[in-house]
Amino acid sequence: MALVHKLLNGTYILRKCPKPGVASCPFLSTRFADYCSSSLEKPVAAPGKASSQRKTEGNLEGHHQREVALDITSPEDKPEVSFDKAIKEEIKDHFRRLKDDIVNHWIGPEGRPLHEVLMEQAKVVWQFRGKEDLDKWIVTSDKTIGGRSEVFLKMGRSNQSALLYGTLSSEAPQDGESGRSGYCAMISKIPTGPFERKRFYDWSQFNTLYLRVRGDGRPWMVNIREDTDVIQRKDQMYSYFMFTRGGPYWQEVKIPFSKFFFSNRGRIRDAQYQLLLDKISSIGFTLADKVDGPFFLEIDFIGVFTDPAHTEEFAYENSPELNPRLFK
Amino acid sequence: MNPFISIMLLSTLVLSTMIVTISSHWLFAWIGLEMNMMAIIPIMMKKPTPRATEASTKYFLTQATASALLMLAIIINLMYSSQWTIMKLFNPTASILMTMALAIKLGLAPFHFWVPEVTQGIPLTTGLILLTWQKLAPISILYQISPSINLHLMITMSFLSILIGGWGGLNQTQLRKIMAYSSIAHMGWMTTILLYNPSLTMLNLLIYIIMTFTMFTLLAQNSTTTTLLLSQTWNTMPIMTTFTMLTLLSMGGLPPLTGFMPKWMIIQELTKNESLLLPTLMAITALLNLYFYMRLAYSTALTLFPSTNNMKMKWQFYPTKQMTLLPTAIVLSTMLLPLTPMFFILL
Numbered sequence: 001m002a003l004v005h006k007l008l009n010g011t012y013i014l015r016k017c018p019k020p021g022v023a024s025c026p027f028l029s030t031r032f033a034d035y036c037s038s039s040l041e042k043p044v045a046a047p048g049k050a051s052s053q054r055k056t057e058g059n060l061e062g063h064h065q066r067e068v069a070l071d072i073t074s075p076e077d078k079p080e081v082s083f084d085k086a087i088k089e090e091i092k093d094h095f096r097r098l099k100d101d102i103v104n105h106w107i108g109p110e111g112r113p114l115h116e117v118l119m120e121q122a123k124v125v126w127q128f129r130g131k132e133d134l135d136k137w138i139v140t141s142d143k144t145i146g147g148r149s150e151v152f153l154k155m156g157r158s159n160q161s162a163l164l165y166g167t168l169s170s171e172a173p174q175d176g177e178s179g180r181s182g183y184c185a186m187i188s189k190i191p192t193g194p195f196e197r198k199r200f201y202d203w204s205q206f207n208t209l210y211l212r213v214r215g216d217g218r219p220w221m222v223n224i225r226e227d228t229d230v231i232q233r234k235d236q237m238y239s240y241f242m243f244t245r246g247g248p249y250w251q252e253v254k255i256p257f258s259k260f261f262f263s264n265r266g267r268i269r270d271a272q273y274q275l276l277l278d279k280i281s282s283i284g285f286t287l288a289d290k291v292d293g294p295f296f297l298e299i300d301f302i303g304v305f306t307d308p309a310h311t312e313e314f315a316y317e318n319s320p321e322l323n324p325r326l327f328k
Numbered sequence: 329m330n331p332f333i334s335i336m337l338l339s340t341l342v343l344s345t346m347i348v349t350i351s352s353h354w355l356f357a358w359i360g361l362e363m364n365m366m367a368i369i370p371i372m373m374k375k376p377t378p379r380a381t382e383a384s385t386k387y388f389l390t391q392a393t394a395s396a397l398l399m400l401a402i403i404i405n406l407m408y409s410s411q412w413t414i415m416k417l418f419n420p421t422a423s424i425l426m427t428m429a430l431a432i433k434l435g436l437a438p439f440h441f442w443v444p445e446v447t448q449g450i451p452l453t454t455g456l457i458l459l460t461w462q463k464l465a466p467i468s469i470l471y472q473i474s475p476s477i478n479l480h481l482m483i484t485m486s487f488l489s490i491l492i493g494g495w496g497g498l499n500q501t502q503l504r505k506i507m508a509y510s511s512i513a514h515m516g517w518m519t520t521i522l523l524y525n526p527s528l529t530m531l532n533l534l535i536y537i538i539m540t541f542t543m544f545t546l547l548a549q550n551s552t553t554t555t556l557l558l559s560q561t562w563n564t565m566p567i568m569t570t571f572t573m574l575t576l577l578s579m580g581g582l583p584p585l586t587g588f589m590p591k592w593m594i595i596q597e598l599t600k601n602e603s604l605l606l607p608t609l610m611a612i613t614a615l616l617n618l619y620f621y622m623r624l625a626y627s628t629a630l631t632l633f634p635s636t637n638n639m640k641m642k643w644q645f646y647p648t649k650q651m652t653l654l655p656t657a658i659v660l661s662t663m664l665l666p667l668t669p670m671f672f673i674l675l
Contacts, residue, residue, distance in 0.1 A: 114623065274377070
């Protein structure tokens with residue numbers, strides 16, 4: 001609890017998350033509309049309209065105009081942007097970010113002095129305090145393969161949390177090849193630098209993931225992906241489970257990084273490898289517990305910290321029977 | 329790894345470098361480089377973690393590209409000289425292509441991107457082999473073709489390497505990446521003087537190998553891979569902090585340590601050849617390297633880095649890891665400066 005207070009009151013230095021270019025340019029918002037439903041505003045709206053769409057809170061039921069379901073774009077709003085102007089703005093934005101990058105490199109890693117980065121023991125990585133925080137996430141469900149689950153993301157009460165809600169349906173799509181279905185996920189966008197260069201998080205100072213959530217009793221899976229340049233590793237991820245308790249109280253979930261197990265293409269592998277924390281690309285929450293019906297998950301913030309009592313490096317062993325290749 | 333396979337791979341590694349260095353036929357030199365690459369890939373994959381696999385893939389792709397370019401340069405040279413003997417190249421195109429191919433192999437800028445990524449993905453001892461032994465073969469070929477290398481290309485690549493090696497290493501917390509950027513910068517110094525006095529390249533390579541070997545062996549004692557872990561070595565092995573500091577300062581080129589010798593010789597040789605701006609810029613850019621070495625030395629040995637209480641009282645176990653040649657290497661990497669006249673005459 002004390003840790004929560006410290007994190008929220010800013011005793012530890014908060015990381016300034018660079019705003020992704022997506023939110024700042026309507027042109028880019030349009031491009032992302034096809035697969036991103038995390039934005040509060042309609043993807044084709046001009047920035048002037050976005051502020052008028054901010055409303056007070058609604059319920060779980062009923063769709064507001066500002067939530068966008070997957071793959072549905074509003075027919076009535078036309079894009080009111082000038083193509084040339086948008087291109088020029090984007091180029092200027094990228095050069096500005098490049099200049100900031102160079103200046104930040106001189107100051108230290110992530111734009112802060114090195115001693116500050118090394119002495120940091122807790123860090124809030126993602127928090128939900130405004131619409132721009134929701135734009136850092138992508139929400140997806142089995143609708144992409146023809147299923148019937150629905151998932152939405154919106155800001156919670158008083159803009160103090162994010163609410164991920166929807167309906168899970170494990171009815172398999174009638175396409176003749178899928179036997180199973182029923183998943184919903186919320187994945188963080190990969191951080192990008194100037195000219196959409198892929199970035200990664202360096203959490204090698206920390207050893208535990210900290211989540212302040214309020215769920216409905218459903219078990220969620222927390223997935224972490226590492227940054228990679230080879231395409232064969234795009235399906236590899238490290239996962240662990242988060243059991244929510246339901247109820248009115250906030251739940252603080254601490255998952256040490258040593259507990260994450262390795263899986264490739266959705267299957268847990270016999271050969272287990274440790275999650276290396278120096279190149280983290282994204283984190284995601286998946287619900288696939290085969291229970292049809294509505295769900296919700298409220299997230300206050302996601303942070304990482306060093307638990308000095310936790311000295312385990314890796315929780316799983318490889319055995320010669322399952323994997324003789326590793327013991328040759 | 330199975331000891332037989334380990335012996336076979338290590339002997340192939342040694343043999344391949346020897347084939348490259350003593351060969352006088354271009355095809356055999358190329359074969360030696362290929363064998364070198366093939367032998368080190370399984371060594372890098374000793375523990376087949378996804379990160380090591382990615383590092384090996386990146387290494388293989390870059391080295392294979394460089395080998396293909398090298399073969400193209402050899403064939404162009406064959407077209408113009410109608411012989412396979414390794415001597416100066418007879419065509420400027422072949423010279424440029426070969427220089428670029430060997431720059432990729434060495435990790436010179438602007439072909440340096442693979443070095444930090446690959447070094448970070450592999451264990452410390454394999455990183456040591458990658459940054460020391462793997463440099464011998466390409467440098468030996470560069471030495472042999474040095475009369476025909478394009479001066480402007482080489483100087484540009486060298487200075488860019490020194491700059492990028494200094495700039496890139498500034499913000500790193502991972503020690504293997506710091507050593508990778510240090511390697512890029514040192515390669516820059518070595519190749520700058522190649523066209524003026526190749527013997528000094530050899531001297532620089534020798535001193536660099538000794539210092540890098542010392543540094544990696546010190547890091548491997550405690551398996552330290554981050555700056556934070558290095559700053560806690562005062563607790564487990566206090567004497568190592570002193571040696572780490574001295575080796576880091578030597579790598580930064582501070583007199584009276586050994587690392588000053590190659591820098592001094594190179595600057596002297598460049599000024600003798602009436603090049604004044606280049607050594608000035610090189611010396612100034614070397615300060616970037618010195619800055620991050622100093623920062624490491626500062627957090628390791630000169631100050632007690634902040635840590636939690638349970639880090640302050642560790643048991644000091646008797647070291648079980650073999651400190652192969654470590655005392656010799658430490659002495660060589662810190663106390664060789666008075667022997668400069670000897671090296672000057674020998675080389």
